[in-house]
Amino acid sequence: MISNIKRPVFAHHLINPPSVDTNCDVTLVIINSKGRISLVKEGVGLQTRYMLSITDPSSLGLLNSEQNTVELFIKDLVLAINLGLRRTALSRLEGDLAQSHIEFKQADTKVVVERTPEGQHIAITEVIMLRDSVHITIGITEEIDEEIVVSNLQLINKVNRYNLSAHSKIQLVNLAKSLSEYESAMSFFDRLMIFKHLFNSLELATNWDGIDRKGCSLDIEVAKITGTKTLEVCDWRGFYNRTKHIDGTPKEITAFVKGMENLPQKLMPLRLASETAIIDRLKKL
DSSP, X not given: OOOEEEEEEEEEESSSOOBTTEEEEEEEEEESOOSXXXXXXXXXXXXXXXXXXXXXXXXXXOOOOOHHHHHHHHHHHHHHHHTTOSSEEEESXXXXXXXXXXXXXXXOOEEEEEEETTEEEEEEEOOOOOOOOOOEEEEEEEEEEHHHHHHHHHHHHHHOTTSOOTTSOHHHXXXXXXHHHHHHHTTOOOHHHHHHHHHHHHHHHHTTTSOOOOHHHHHHHHHXXXXXXXXXXXXXXXXXXXXXXXXXXXXXXXXXXHHHHTHHHHHHHHHHHHHHHHHHHHHTO
């Protein structure tokens, strides 16, 4: 029987994800703890590195000690933690943003010789290349409720998403897709990709029953199960459509450009809506 599992995980700010000029200092505090999970901060950089420890993992649903089973268990646990967070994205993947190497051509030295009655006057001009760079660290603090994590993990286990078949219930297959899309959103650094994965997750959870709701019908159903205003859902859907279809009119171009400008403001409420829809559907299994 496994008594403890340890694995590095990586945290970043969902709205201000890592970039070449920013680092993330994420402080995660576990509340309502019974010692089943712990997170120890190990370093701050592009992401904040934590060591995740699970005590007595069998009590949380780990079935055996086979390596692949353990990795899938950790995957579900990280997902369960994320479903209880708002601003922080926790990932099993360590990101990398390699920077391009820049070389400058040395400017030629300019020499001007001027003859004067007093003699020769020589002026030498050299060009010195200077570059400024600014690097900032964004710090946030967020609580992780261990009781909510355990509850979320139990709900995720009901999907049995790694053992689906052609005979699986429609609800299970669609929820498995929704969970996968949400999971992907937590590992991307690009805001647009985060948005698209979250919207896909929300749509799949909303239409878990196999009814392909579109347009206003989708907006109304999302608003019903998440408490989000219908107009806000309509705005998300309209922008999502602009990201996957060509722009054929100035109006469509404007909608896309303004949507990109307002993207940071869309991510947190969209994430909350996706989480709410997923939990709502999981509880109904």
